[in-house]
Amino acid sequence: MTAEAAAQSLRERKKLATRRELRRITLDLVARHGFANVTVEDIATAADVSPRTFFNYFPTKEAALFGMDPDRVTALRHAIVAAAPGAPALTAVREVMVGVARGMADDLTALGGEPVGWLLRMKAARRDPHVRAAQAAQMAQVERSVAEGLARRLGTDADRDPYPGLLAAVAVATVRSGVIFWSNSGGAVGLDQIVDLAFRALEDGLPEESGLRRVSVSGDATDGKGN
Amino acid sequence: MTAEAAAQSLRERKKLATRRELRRITLDLVARHGFANVTVEDIATAADVSPRTFFNYFPTKEAALFGMDPDRVTALRHAIVAAAPGAPALTAVREVMVGVARGMADDLTALGGEPVGWLLRMKAARRDPHVRAAQAAQMAQVERSVAEGLARRLGTDADRDPYPGLLAAVAVATVRSGVIFWSNSGGAVGLDQIVDLAFRALEDGLPEESGLRRVSVSGDATDGKGN
DNA sequence: CGCAACGTTTCACTCCCTGAAAGTTCTATG
DNA sequence: CATAGAACTTTCAGGGAGTGAAACGTTGCG
Numbered sequence: 001m002t003a004e005a006a007a008q009s010l011r012e013r014k015k016l017a018t019r020r021e022l023r024r025i026t027l028d029l030v031a032r033h034g035f036a037n038v039t040v041e042d043i044a045t046a047a048d049v050s051p052r053t054f055f056n057y058f059p060t061k062e063a064a065l066f067g068m069d070p071d072r073v074t075a076l077r078h079a080i081v082a083a084a085p086g087a088p089a090l091t092a093v094r095e096v097m098v099g100v101a102r103g104m105a106d107d108l109t110a111l112g113g114e115p116v117g118w119l120l121r122m123k124a125a126r127r128d129p130h131v132r133a134a135q136a137a138q139m140a141q142v143e144r145s146v147a148e149g150l151a152r153r154l155g156t157d158a159d160r161d162p163y164p165g166l167l168a169a170v171a172v173a174t175v176r177s178g179v180i181f182w183s184n185s186g187g188a189v190g191l192d193q194i195v196d197l198a199f200r201a202l203e204d205g206l207p208e209e210s211g212l213r214r215v216s217v218s219g220d221a222t223d224g225k226g227n
Numbered sequence: 228m229t230a231e232a233a234a235q236s237l238r239e240r241k242k243l244a245t246r247r248e249l250r251r252i253t254l255d256l257v258a259r260h261g262f263a264n265v266t267v268e269d270i271a272t273a274a275d276v277s278p279r280t281f282f283n284y285f286p287t288k289e290a291a292l293f294g295m296d297p298d299r300v301t302a303l304r305h306a307i308v309a310a311a312p313g314a315p316a317l318t319a320v321r322e323v324m325v326g327v328a329r330g331m332a333d334d335l336t337a338l339g340g341e342p343v344g345w346l347l348r349m350k351a352a353r354r355d356p357h358v359r360a361a362q363a364a365q366m367a368q369v370e371r372s373v374a375e376g377l378a379r380r381l382g383t384d385a386d387r388d389p390y391p392g393l394l395a396a397v398a399v400a401t402v403r404s405g406v407i408f409w410s411n412s413g414g415a416v417g418l419d420q421i422v423d424l425a426f427r428a429l430e431d432g433l434p435e436e437s438g439l440r441r442v443s444v445s446g447d448a449t450d451g452k453g454n
Numbered sequence: 455c456g457c458a459a460c461g462t463t464t465c466a467c468t469c470c471c472t473g474a475a476a477g478t479t480c481t482a483t484g
Numbered sequence: 485c486a487t488a489g490a491a492c493t494t495t496c497a498g499g500g501a502g503t504g505a506a507a508c509g510t511t512g513c514g
Contacts, residue, residue, distance in 0.1 A: 011480060011491070039469065050494050055471060090433050132371075133364030140363035141356070154435070162408040163440050166401065166425055167433060173400035174393065181389040198393055205432045206317050206394060208381070213390050238460075238511060266500065277463050282502065 019057050019069075021047050026064040031120040035065070035131045062134035065121060073145045076100070080149035089150055089164075093171045094199035101175065101195040105187070122183030136176070143172040174198045189215055246284050246296075248274050253291040258347040262292070262358045289361035292348060300372045303327070307376030316377055316391075320398045321426035328402065328422040332414070349410030363403070370399040401425045416442055 025046045029038045040061055044051040058064040076096070083092040104118050125131045147168035151158045158164050178195040194215060201210040252273045256265045267288055271278040285291040303323070310319040331345050352358045374395035378385045385391050405422040421442060428437040 009481080014480090015492080040471085041469085051470095052472090052495080053493055056493080059471085061470075088435055090435075129368070133367055136363045136367035137360030140360055144359075159411050161440055162404070162421065162425065162442060163428075163435070163437065165404045165408055166428070166439070169400035169404035170397050170429070170433070173396035177389070177392045177396035181392055184386050194389065198389065201390075201393070202397070202429075203432045205430045206397070208315055208317075208390070210390065212393070213388055215389060236512080241511095242461085267502090268500085278501095279464075279503090280462060283462080286502085288501075 018047070018049065018053075022049070022054060022057055022064055026061075027117075027120055030065060030124050030131075035061075035124055035128050062131075062138070065124075065131070066135050066138040068138070068142065073142060076142065077145045077149035080146060081153045089154055089167060090199070090203060092153065093146070093150070093167065094196065094203075097171060097175050097199065098192050098196045101178065101192040104179065105182075105191040118179065119183055119187050122179060125180075126184070139172050139176055143168050146172060170202065171199075174202060245274070245276065245280075249276070249281060249284055249291055253288075254344075254347055257292060257351050257358075262288075262351055262355050289358075289365070292351075292358070293362050293365040295365070295369065300369060303369065304372045304376040307373060308380045316381055316394060317426070317430060319380065320373070320377070320394065321423065321430075324398060324402050324426065325419050325423045328405065328419040331406065332409075332418040345406065346410055346414050349406060352407075353411070366399050366403050370395050373399060397429065398426075401429060 022043065026038070026043050029042060029046065038061075040054050041051050043061075043064070044054045047054075054064070058067060079096045079099075080092060083096050121135075125135050147158055147165050150164035150167055151161075154161075154164060156164060175195055178191060178198050182189065182191045182194050194212075197210070197212040197215065201207070201212045204210065249270065253265070253270050256269060256273065265288075267281050268278050270288075270291070271281045274281075281291070285294060306323045306326070307319060310323050348362075352362050374385055374391050377391035377394055378388070381388075381391060383391060402422055405418060405425050409416065409418045409421050421439075424437070424439040424442060428434070428439045431437065
């Protein structure tokens with residue numbers, strides 16, 4: 001599902017490779033030296049590419065760290081329209097978001113044996129407010145797309161009906177807070193599980209004795225000997 | 228309420244005046260020419276101040292548009308700890324946020340007869356994705372403070388308990404989506420009312436037949452003859 | 455008054471990001 | 485397989501954000 005067949009032309013394969021390489025290097029350098037201490041020139045040099053080319057792939061330095069490419073975003077919108085037909089919108093959003101969470105956690109092993117991917121990203125976000133802000137900004141992009149999907153699913157107009165916008169904002173915020181908690185706990189519990197419980201809590205009106213809170217975490221595994 | 232006694236020294240009064248003036252001019256220029264077409268130099272010149280001074284007051288151009296000063300943020304945190312003693316956290320957050328909403332709407336008349344303040348800000352945000360992102364980033368700052376207040380109120384640790392972070396993220400997202408809807412509808416309905424209904428919907432588990440959705444808006448009043 | 459604290463300005467600098475034009479590599483086609 | 489043209493990369497020139505340091509002016513106070 002949502003798998004990408006091997007790109008056909010040489011060009012497309014190269015482009016994809018460069019994109020992934022730039023992402024990878026950005027993540028690596030930022031994790032090691034901090035966002036502010038890595039310049040676009042550093043990244044470009046490490047990727048054996050001119051600085052200008054970096055900006056042909058990503059509009060900003062932040063985008064190389066957090067940006068979803070447009071394909072993913074539109075896929076998300078369509079998924080929300082199509083998921084759990086007949087069920088309430090909140091249920092559909094939960095299912096889609098749990099899937100997203102599963103995909104994010106998979107990044108962990110997708111790039112190599114190291115504890116990479118979102119765990120590193122969020123670790124960088126924790127110390128640097130600017131990075132945190134950049135992530136929130138990126139999520140706002142996604143939120144817009146989710147809101148559109150919801151409006152279509154519900155057959156309403158986001159200008160007249162506050163519900164799609166509210167649900168989108170809340171859903172994205174839920175995922176984001178889940179990712180933050182997950183990374184703070186060192187990835188011990190399973191992001192999809194956290195997100196699922198968070199959405200269940202949402203469906204129950206956010207009671208203080210939610211099942212989410214029984215996800216007790218023993219210790220903070222970040223800042224271990226790594227790095 | 229939350230009023231500030233007149234600053235005592237000449238220096239402090241001047242500083243506050245400059246700060247407000249920079250804010251006002253930024254808002255005005257951005258509303259008229261768009262965020263990207265206003266330089267810090269423009270703002271500084273209009274405020275009769277050197278560009279360097281601008282950055283002594285605000286860390287970024289975006290901050291002059293959206294930034295809350297630190298005092299407000301800590302006040303918010305304290306309000307969340309103190310509000311509605313004995314009541315559930317969600318209730319306390321609702322009360323505080325409705326108060327915040329009321330304050331934001333008051334900006335409308337606070338600066339002069341013109342339709343200023345948040346309505347203009349959000350109008351700028353609607354057309355420029357960058358401004359939208361900047362707003363989300365700013366809200367993330369606030370969210371952090373809300374989460375701290377909640378953790379203290381509940382007597383838990385945000386590293387072990389996902390609940391404060393989730394509630395903070397959801398609450399801030401709710402307010403933000405309310406502001407967006409409110410501005411899209413031209414400020415017809417009353418921001419505090421929208422936010423209150425949105426929080427009620429949250430308490431009920433976001434049902435699709437929420438009372439929020441009966442806030443039907445006849446027409447989009449923005450882009451009227453003004454400006 | 456005169457001195458100390460604080461705020462503002464000037465200056466020099468790095469980095470982000472962009473448009474345009476020239477150069478290079480891939481693809482399609484005769 | 486040769487070659488025109490599309491697509492990607494690079495070089496170049498430049499505007500604008502943001503920062504540190506030192507000179508300068510203003511305010512507060514003994």
